[in-house]
Amino acid sequence: MTREAFGVDIGGSGIKAARVDLTTGEFLAPRHRIATPKPATPQAVAGTVRELVEHFSWGGPVGITLPSVVTDQTAHSAANIDDSWVGVHVGALFEEALGGREVSVLNDADAAGIAECRFGDPRITDGPVIFLTLGTGIGSAFLLDGQLFPNTEIGHLQVGKKEAEHRASASAKERHEWSYPAWAKRLSRVLRSYEHLFHPRLFVIGGGVSKHAERWVPHLELDTPVVPASLKNSAGIVGAALAAAEGIKP
Numbered sequence: 355m356t357r358e359a360f361g362v363d364i365g366g367s368g369i370k371a372a373r374v375d376l377t378t379g380e381f382l383a384p385r386h387r388i389a390t391p392k393p394a395t396p397q398a399v400a401g402t403v404r405e406l407v408e409h410f411s412w413g414g415p416v417g418i419t420l421p422s423v424v425t426d427q428t429a430h431s432a433a434n435i436d437d438s439w440v441g442v443h444v445g446a447l448f449e450e451a452l453g454g455r456e457v458s459v460l461n462d463a464d465a466a467g468i469a470e471c472r473f474g475d476p477r478i479t480d481g482p483v484i485f486l487t488l489g490t491g492i493g494s495a496f497l498l499d500g501q502l503f504p505n506t507e508i509g510h511l512q513v514g515k516k517e518a519e520h521r522a523s524a525s526a527k528e529r530h531e532w533s534y535p536a537w538a539k540r541l542s543r544v545l546r547s548y549e550h551l552f553h554p555r556l557f558v559i560g561g562g563v564s565k566h567a568e569r570w571v572p573h574l575e576l577d578t579p580v581v582p583a584s585l586k587n588s589a590g591i592v593g594a595a596l597a598a599a600e601g602i603k604p
């Protein structure tokens with residue numbers, strides 16, 4: 355029998371959802387995406403999440419990622435989302451929008467990290483590993499033998515005079531039109547400072563850029579090995595679905 359769950363990944367430009375097969379980590383049907391409403395207020399986003407749930411006629415619990423610190427189902431930061439999220443009890447917000455059903459809300463990078471541990475490269479579950487997702491910002495998940503330490507947010511760590519994510523996110527690469535080698539130099543600086551502070555055994559890197567890892571991984575200069583994530587774009591949704599099925603609420 356298929357163990358099935360439902361995940362929603364809230365991003366700055368799109369909100370994506372899919373039904374997930376929890377035995378394989380694969381989507382049971384193509385994912386569906388709706389553009390993130392503008393402004394992306396909690397009420398507007400909750401309306402989009404409801405639309406996605408209705409699109410799939412899904413009746414069970416729902417896992418939802420947010421690019422924010424989430425503790426006790428409350429959002430505490432808003433680096434790349436609308437400021438009005440700070441302090442919102444997101445558990446209650448989505449539960450109400452979804453007719454009172456069970457929801458689990460967690461940080462987007464934490465969700466992706468959980469998914470990689472379950473369905474990705476087995477090296478991610480061996481010892482201390484830092485999973486990073488490089489997109490608009492830099493998201494992080496700290497993993498020790500596959501167990502998550504949530505809400506680490508090292509994309510906001512100050513590296514020199516700048517925040518890490520302003521230095522080396524994928525959007526910084528795009529904004530400055532850096533080549534892969536030029537960007538890899540900046541990313542090396544950020545990863546070296548992480549290496550220095552946390553001494554992970556491995557970095558696993560997700561986000562769109564992980565599809566072209568062969569173009570930048572060889573240019574990195576650091577001691578810790580770096581591997582691209584295995585799940586590519588699906589990791590957030592899969593992690594959200596796992597959180598829903600297993601009642602993971604950081």
Ligand code: BGC
Pocket residue numbers: 420421422423431433434461462463464487489490491492493494507509519
């Ligand atoms: C946010 C994190 C998020 C990351 C990736 C950062 O700006 O602070 O919560 O995980 O972007 O979306």
